Amino acid sequence: MTGEVTLLVPRLLQPLVGNSAELALDVGDGATVAQLLDAVVAEFPVFGRRVRDETGALRRYVNIYLDGEDVRRLDGLKTRIAAGQELMIIQSVAGG
């Protein structure tokens, strides 16, 4: 079954995705968070480098929540995502 998921983009990254606060993305059965990000990165590669490093790892101070749950507490970027769910990217508390 396919459908849409919503990706909420933090303000600082919105210029990198066409000044959009949220993206509606098609998702197929069994898709993972990583695959969803891959789809966004194909169109917006600089956005991709802000969120993940070149090994594909989520940057240390970037958090992704799936329906309010930190994906690091689920299965990380391998967490499966289904139509109707919402992904939110938030920068964590860091810096000085």
Place this chain on the structure above:
Amino acid sequence: MSNGAESDNGALTLLAVGTKKGLWLGTSEDRENYTFTGPHFLMQEIPSIGIDTRGGRTRIMVGLRSEHWGPTVAHSDDFGATWQEPELGAITFPADTGAALERVWQIQPDSAERPNVVWAGCEPISVWKSTDGGEHFELNRGLWDHPHRSEWGAGFGGAAAHTVLPSPADPDTIHVAMSTGGVYRSTDAGGSWMPRNKGIGASFMPEETPEFGQCVHKIARDPNHPEVLFAQNHGGVYRSANNGDSWDYIAAGLPADFGFTILTHPRRSDTAWVIPIAADYQRIPPDGQLGVHRTDDAGVSWTCLTDGLVQPEYNVVLRDAAAVDTFEPVGLFFGTRGGTVYASADEGGHFVPVLNQLPDVLCVRAAAVGLA
């Protein structure tokens, strides 16, 4: 530092100041009064800047790093009015390395004879070469696969190749300085690298002068004799007259032999500047008195230059937070971790603060450039 090896005919001084929270760009027509723009890249760390004046173009390249969004490289060909960032990144580790870029510590244009070549030194310890003017860099595999890699350490700021010095006389010779690891030299265009630290101390290691492992903070090359190098070490100022094969201690006339930065003159041999710090366990200017020390005789003697510097000063000057331009007399610039940037139009004879209360100054570069 500009690539200029000759007295310029540029009309402007371009001064670039990278801080922990953004970049400031200044220009001056009279070398006294500067007009600044910035902060560019507010809230991003700017650990490295390269100003490339070759080919009749002024390109400003900056290493950027956001605590959240990671490192990248951008460049501007219009004095910072617009910036370009390659979509796939100028510096990204190949997949087989399993590594990820942490910070770009050095962006160094090569000589005028190699106009599109730009070098970068990065964390994790790595050297990169661009042949397209700094838009894309390729990892140097000789250093990345070096058998010493597992024994290199990390200074407080991270494990990085922080200095890359291509030789203007020989395209096959390149020196790299890393913390910690020391000085390495390639004589086959980066195919292989040999440690070149004989005579340089390592007070933090059991062996007094190990083959490698030193914490060299900065090296600089003589403008007329490329085989002559100067080094500011983590304890010790040194000079090599033989391409780094051996080093002689030249800090006897300094108030302290610890420090981060060292500069050479763009045209005159035997001249170098250092800015001493009391000790590794007391990281302030000696007795809280900021001083730039210049030698004009290859380190036999040093003159302390303080005219115009506000005292006392308890902030240090980091390894890349100082630069020279190519005017005659040479301009000397540096910034402190307290956010003051000084400029001198007479080789350090008199300093004027041109910026104050910035975030920690990480990198300063200056160049003579044509009118925008």
